[in-house]
Each structure stands twice: as structure tokens, then as C-alpha cells.
Amino acid sequence: MTGAKTFPPGFLWGAATSAYQIEGSPLADGAGPSNWHQFSHNPGNITHNDHGDLACDHYHRYAEDVELMREMGLKAYRFSIAWNRIFPEGRGTLNTKGLDFYRRLLDRLTDAGIQPNVTLHHWDLPLALADQGGWTHRDSAHWFADYAHAIFRELGGQVRQWATLNEPWVIAHEGYVQGTHPPGLRELPKARLATHNLLRGHGLAVQAFRADGGEGEIGLVVNLEPKYAATEHSEDQSAVARMHAWMNRQYLDPVFLGHYPEELAHIHGRDFTDFPEGDYSLIQTPIDFLGINYYSRSVVTSAPGLLPFHADRVRQMQSPHTAMDWEVFPEGLTSCLLWVKRRYGEIPLYITENGGAFDDPAPIKGRVADPDRVAYFREHLLAAQAAIAAGVNLKGYFAWSLLDNFEWAFGYSKRFGLIQVDYASQTRTLKDSALFYRRVIESHGAELWR
Numbered sequence: 160m161t162g163a164k165t166f167p168p169g170f171l172w173g174a175a176t177s178a179y180q181i182e183g184s185p186l187a188d189g190a191g192p193s194n195w196h197q198f199s200h201n202p203g204n205i206t207h208n209d210h211g212d213l214a215c216d217h218y219h220r221y222a223e224d225v226e227l228m229r230e231m232g233l234k235a236y237r238f239s240i241a242w243n244r245i246f247p248e249g250r251g252t253l254n255t256k257g258l259d260f261y262r263r264l265l266d267r268l269t270d271a272g273i274q275p276n277v278t279l280h281h282w283d284l285p286l287a288l289a290d291q292g293g294w295t296h297r298d299s300a301h302w303f304a305d306y307a308h309a310i311f312r313e314l315g316g317q318v319r320q321w322a323t324l325n326e327p328w329v330i331a332h333e334g335y336v337q338g339t340h341p342p343g344l345r346e347l348p349k350a351r352l353a354t355h356n357l358l359r360g361h362g363l364a365v366q367a368f369r370a371d372g373g374e375g376e377i378g379l380v381v382n383l384e385p386k387y388a389a390t391e392h393s394e395d396q397s398a399v400a401r402m403h404a405w406m407n408r409q410y411l412d413p414v415f416l417g418h419y420p421e422e423l424a425h426i427h428g429r430d431f432t433d434f435p436e437g438d439y440s441l442i443q444t445p446i447d448f449l450g451i452n453y454y455s456r457s458v459v460t461s462a463p464g465l466l467p468f469h470a471d472r473v474r475q476m477q478s479p480h481t482a483m484d485w486e487v488f489p490e491g492l493t494s495c496l497l498w499v500k501r502r503y504g505e506i507p508l509y510i511t512e513n514g515g516a517f518d519d520p521a522p523i524k525g526r527v528a529d530p531d532r533v534a535y536f537r538e539h540l541l542a543a544q545a546a547i548a549a550g551v552n553l554k555g556y557f558a559w560s561l562l563d564n565f566e567w568a569f570g571y572s573k574r575f576g577l578i579q580v581d582y583a584s585q586t587r588t589l590k591d592s593a594l595f596y597r598r599v600i601e602s603h604g605a606e607l608w609r
């Protein structure tokens with residue numbers, strides 16, 4: 160129904176989290192340490208030296224949290240599995256107690272009628288594997304596929320929707336270029352290796368899923384950000400092309416078209432080498448859906464820097480910004496969805512993350528007023544609907560995030576939750592945005608136009 164103000168029947172309304180950001184108890188029940196456990200305990204890496212030892216204590220409070228999801232009327236919940244709970248050493252002996260936590264969570268979700276959407280890797284890598292070079296080791300793709308295979312076998316009966324990786328660009332860029340995530344390096348050639356092995360691991364995991372006759376669907380989650388040039392100068396225009404290739408096309412071109420963008424040769428310069436031909440058909444193994452995480456756009460200007468493709472973000476003074484200092488730019492979501500359809504074809508899409516950090520007030524009589532977040536969700540859901548009206552096959556939306564949580568290098572200083580978490584008492588309070596989202600879900604979107 161092109162142009163109609165409605166969401167398709169069966170459109171999935173969900174919210175998302177990830178393991179290290181909410182679970183706490185990172186070493187409980189025989190889990191091995193992860194790269195994020197080590198990184199966050201290393202002073203100076205995280206704002207206020209925060210870490211995930213307690214986080215939202217979801218490891219113990221998952222039942223209460225599923226109850227809150229039910230209260231909000233969520234139809235789906237996207238979460239990730241901590242690889243280091245399942246294989247404390249990354250490979251070898253499976254830790255049944257770690258797996259049992261996810262079984263308990265899945266049982267609760269089933270009872271509540273909430274569909275799970277499970278991500279296998281949302282950045283927390285077993286430290287034993289990180290110590291062997293992590294994603295720069297060519298075997299990492301096989302380590303990941305073996306772990307994925309075990310999970311499909313053990314949890315396949317309870318899960319119908321899988322994602323292999325969350326945002327491989329962030330793993331490579333923040334981990335190996337910016338050094339703000341583990342392993343904290345600034346070595347561009349390693350980013351290329353990590354990217355390639357992540358994508359090989361993704362392909363191998365999809366093949367393992369198919370080989371097992373896995374029921375349901377499997378996809379990949381990437382973060383997309385439209386790039387705009389700050390001026391019409393040719394240097395800024397080519398900075399935009401490089402940034403777009405580096406962040407958006409570097410992952411989707413190989414998965415859907417079987418090759419990396421040409422710009423990468425320029426970006427890597429003398430260090431540019433190619434990979435075995437067979438890798439590309441592996442990476443191109445067909446998937447069932449693509450998950451898109453969208454937060455903002457960036458307006459870039461060419462700037463000399465540490466890296467050959469360096470380009471600076473230019474703050475748009477006239478636009479509202481979130482507490483992350485990310486510009487609020489809903490039309491970028493519509494344009495990303497349309498761009499994916501145009502460039503890569505008719506693959507079913509989900510928005511697997513979208514949301515904003517804001518400085519929320521303390522609850523007053525049980526109410527948390529977060530009008531900026533309500534506006535953010537409203538505008539982005541309308542932007543998503545505009546893409547549907549223009550013919551995009553968008554099948555669902557997951558708000559980031561269910562709970563305030565550990566926002567990586569920013570620790571607990573940034574709050575993205577629909578539900579406020581008082582970390583000291585672990586009290587949860589539904590924010591106004593959660594109540595708004597409940598009305599959106601109940602009305603299957605009609606609330607957006609009220």
C-alpha cells in the first residue's frame with residue numbers, strides 16, 4: 160500500500176540489548192574473561208573507569224526484565240550471547256552452565272510470547288582468542304563458526320531469528336584504527352585483516368546454519384551512516400566517497416556483490432594486499448535478512464591526520480544533537496534504507512538498533528520525563544515508515560535500548576534506555592519513551608500520527 164500511513168501486517172516491534180552491556184557477573188558459572196572485561200578493567204580506557212561487573216545485573220534479573228518487556232508490549236527482543244560464557248577458552252569444552260543462562264532467558268521469553276532475535280557476536284570476544292590475535296588471526300573465522308555451530312545445535316529449537324555479527328565496522332575501526340575499543344590499537348593494516356576475517360567468519364557461520372538445516376532465518380547486522388560533504392570542494396567530496404566506502408560499503412559490497420570497494424586500495428596505500436579468491440564466495444553466502452543500525456549522519460571535511468583517509472565530522476549548528484553529540488537526522492534513516500534497496504536489491508530489512516542518549520531526570524513519583532527521546536523515536540519511526548511507503552521491505556524495528564546500560568568506552572555516563580536503571584539500587588523505571596513505545600506497538604504505529 161504505497162504511501163499509506165501504516166506499517167505492514169506482521170511488522171515486528173522490538174527492543175535490543177547486548178550481553179556485556181547489561182548482564183554483569185562476567186565470570187559467573189565458569190565463564191572465561193572476555194576482551195571487554197580486560198579492556199574495561201584497564202584504567203583510563205573507559206569514562207570513570209566503569210566496567211561491566213554489575214551493569215544491569217541482568218544475569219540475575221532477567222526474569223524481571225522479561226516481565227518489563229511484557230508490560231511494554233514488546234513482540235520481539237534482540238540480545239546477544241557472550242561467547243566466553245559458552246566457551247570460556249573460546250574453543251574446546253562447552254560450559255553448560257553458561258548455556259543454561261540463555262536457556263532460562265529463552266524460556267521466559269517464550270512464556271511471555273516475545274520472539275527472540277539472537278546475535279552471536281556483539282563485540283565480547285573470549286580473551287584466550289584475543290590473546291592469539293583475535294580477528295586478525297586467519298583461524299578466527301573458524302573459531303567463530305565452531306562456536307556458532309554449537310549454539311545452533313544447542314539453542315536452535317528455541318530461536319528462529321539469528322544474526323552472526325553486530326557492526327563489524329565498529330570492531331575493526333574502534334579496535335584497530337581509533338584504539339578506543341579492545342584491542343586498543345592504531346594499526347590500519349590490522350583493521351583490514353580483522354574486517355576480512357570477521358566477514359569470513361560470518362560466511363562460515365551462515366554455511367554452518369544451512370548445513371544443519373537450521374530453521375528460521377539468519378542475517379548480518381551493520382551500522383550505516385549517510386555521509387555528506389561539508390562543502391562542495393573536491394577534497395571534501397572525495398573525503399565523503401572514502402568515508403562512505405570505508406564505513407558503509409566495506410561490509411555490504413563483499414556480502415552482496417562479492418568484492419571490496421575500490422576506494423580501499425587508496426585508503427590502505429602501500430599496505431593494500433588482496434585475499435584468496437575463494438574467500439569472496441564464502442563471504443557472499445546468501446543471507447535471509449540484513450539488520451541495519453542507524454543513529455545519525457556525518458558531515459565530513461577532508462583533514463590531514465594520522466590516517467590516509469582521515470576526515471573530520473563537522474557539527475551542524477542548526478540541528479539538535481543527542482548526549483553523544485550525534486546529530487538528530489531522521490531523514491538519513493529513510494535514505495539509508497532506500498540506498499540499500501537500490502544498491503543491493505530486495506533483501507528483507509530490519510532496523511536492529513535506533514535510539515538516542517539523553518540526560519534524563521531522576522524519577523519523580525515514578526515518572527521519568529524524556530521528551531527528547533520520545534521525539535527521537537517518533538521522528539525515526541516516521542522516517543522508517545516513509546521508506547516502507549517508498550517500497551522498502553522493512554520487516555521490523557528494534558529500539559536501542561531496552562535498558563540504560565554500559566555504553567562501551569563511555570561507561571554508564573550515557574543513557575539510551577527506554578527503561579531507566581538506577582545502578583546503585585538496580586531499580587528499573589519505565590521512562591515516558593517506554594510508555595510512548597507501548598502505545599505505538601498497541602496501535603501498530605497509528606500512535607505516530609496522533
Ligand code: FCB
Nearest residue numbers: 177325326329382559566
Ligand atoms: C551501537 C552498538 C550498541 C550501542 C549503540 C549506542 O554501535 O551496537 O551496542 O552501543 O551503538
